[in-house]
Amino acid sequence: MVIVLAEHQKGQVKKSALEAVTFGAQTAHAMGVSCAALVIGQVADAAQLGKYGASKVYVVEHPSLSVFDPQVYTAVIAAAFQQLGAKVLVLSHSANGRALLGRLAARLDAGSVSGVNAVPVFNTHLEVSKPVFSGKAVATYAIKTSTAVLSLTGNAVQPQVIGTEVPVEVLDLPVPAGKITVKSVNRQEGRVSLPEAELVVSAGRGMKGPENWGIIRPGGFAGSNYRVFQAGGRRRLAAPSRARRTNRPGDSPQPIYRSRHFRRYSAPGRCQ
Amino acid sequence: MKILVCVSKTPDTTTRIAFNAAGTELDASGVQFIMNPYDEWYALVRAIEIQESKGGSVTLINVGDDSNDAILRKGLAIGATDAIRINARPASALFAARQIAAIAKKESYDLIFLGKESIDFNGSEMGGMLAELLDLPFVSYANKLELVDDRTAALVREIEGGTEELEVGLPLVVSAAKGMAEQRIPNMRGIMMAKSKPLQVLEPIEVADPVEVVQFVLPGGKSSVKMVDAEQMDELVRLLHEEAKAF
Numbered sequence: 001m002v003i004v005l006a007e008h009q010k011g012q013v014k015k016s017a018l019e020a021v022t023f024g025a026q027t028a029h030a031m032g033v034s035c036a037a038l039v040i041g042q043v044a045d046a047a048q049l050g051k052y053g054a055s056k057v058y059v060v061e062h063p064s065l066s067v068f069d070p071q072v073y074t075a076v077i078a079a080a081f082q083q084l085g086a087k088v089l090v091l092s093h094s095a096n097g098r099a100l101l102g103r104l105a106a107r108l109d110a111g112s113v114s115g116v117n118a119v120p121v122f123n124t125h126l127e128v129s130k131p132v133f134s135g136k137a138v139a140t141y142a143i144k145t146s147t148a149v150l151s152l153t154g155n156a157v158q159p160q161v162i163g164t165e166v167p168v169e170v171l172d173l174p175v176p177a178g179k180i181t182v183k184s185v186n187r188q189e190g191r192v193s194l195p196e197a198e199l200v201v202s203a204g205r206g207m208k209g210p211e212n213w214g215i216i217r218p219g220g221f222a223g224s225n226y227r228v229f230q231a232g233g234r235r236r237l238a239a240p241s242r243a244r245r246t247n248r249p250g251d252s253p254q255p256i257y258r259s260r261h262f263r264r265y266s267a268p269g270r271c272q
Numbered sequence: 273m274k275i276l277v278c279v280s281k282t283p284d285t286t287t288r289i290a291f292n293a294a295g296t297e298l299d300a301s302g303v304q305f306i307m308n309p310y311d312e313w314y315a316l317v318r319a320i321e322i323q324e325s326k327g328g329s330v331t332l333i334n335v336g337d338d339s340n341d342a343i344l345r346k347g348l349a350i351g352a353t354d355a356i357r358i359n360a361r362p363a364s365a366l367f368a369a370r371q372i373a374a375i376a377k378k379e380s381y382d383l384i385f386l387g388k389e390s391i392d393f394n395g396s397e398m399g400g401m402l403a404e405l406l407d408l409p410f411v412s413y414a415n416k417l418e419l420v421d422d423r424t425a426a427l428v429r430e431i432e433g434g435t436e437e438l439e440v441g442l443p444l445v446v447s448a449a450k451g452m453a454e455q456r457i458p459n460m461r462g463i464m465m466a467k468s469k470p471l472q473v474l475e476p477i478e479v480a481d482p483v484e485v486v487q488f489v490l491p492g493g494k495s496s497v498k499m500v501d502a503e504q505m506d507e508l509v510r511l512l513h514e515e516a517k518a519f
Contacts (some may be wrong), residue, residue, distance in 0.1 A: 102410075137490050
């Protein structure tokens, strides 16, 4: 079985969770096993994970789980993994996923690869690929253990509806006491977060600073090129480069749209 | 305050990446290796700042061969007290984590620092692995750490779209992100003192590598630029929509 930890926020399943379930279902198909989703906490739309390939959705609810403590979450996820007899655990390559992956790999004595960017190949063992050297190369890893923990880079796999909603089953698992106290959570509301964005416009130096991102911001995330890479951003458009560009903030908004990693189109002109 | 800082050796950020003929290893010829910047600039410097204010020691630890001694000496020059190198070439994060955990279990470190990720394999796995092997709490991607008292730390952790403020009891494992500290350049006095600071070399314990890299591949070359006339805005929009799939 492949188990996918489906992350959620404010009671709704996140887009990255739908990607992870799609990835998990495709991995399970390659291995000839089933795929199940695991949700920690209360989520209104957990059953919809079945549409993306989960044959079952398991939920673990406990007051202690309202706070993200990697040590507590690791104990719960590992218990679910072992109880269900799973072979592969899929996480989102999110802040929480990165905190969990190493712990789970050590707890389960499993081979692990973080930031996977494609569906694995399975012969006698799993082979997975990920970008390395800050995106300058791609490495293929062979996982030599019978169990594996993977985290999926955001936007590497697009969610695919292949099924219908499925029943949600509550798992009764022991939940240890946590050692982390969360004093406050400070999130920017009303904006698309970088890992969740479907289209990222990467602002070059010509934009100078955040005060001018309004030119390219409407409806999306705007940020530095490095932040885009960190989040595994795809489908980027680069705004004016510093070379030969006369457009400056304060002038009429006339950015260049130039894709640095796909085909390049260079044309001075009006923004749309 | 006993602090352990895990450091790794990585290619310099300006390195032109190339691999051997089989595509299984980095071609190290002409490559300048450095201490992983996240380990050096943020984890190590913050550890030294805490040691300077609270007293105690900062121990560097690394898993690697003797070519890693140079980065350990640099860390000692920046201000670490002593260093340990486990004489093995790790093929996986879990192998390295088990080696370090075997050492750390014998000592009572109050804080274990490392960078949020290494700039070569971008794994972000080591911190969690170490914490689990040592049964300690772990805070990842922390950009701020202050000691509330000798047994409690207040941290700020990066999350999607914002930050979390946490309080955690010591001992603790922390992966450090940008903002945790400011880079320090070793001064001449530090460089001279580093030569006489202890650098202990230990043999590894027997553990298996659960993963191995079977192939490295360089991405395909960039496609050519397609120039669009300034008067052909409709054509540019069509190309962005139909070919680049930008919207």
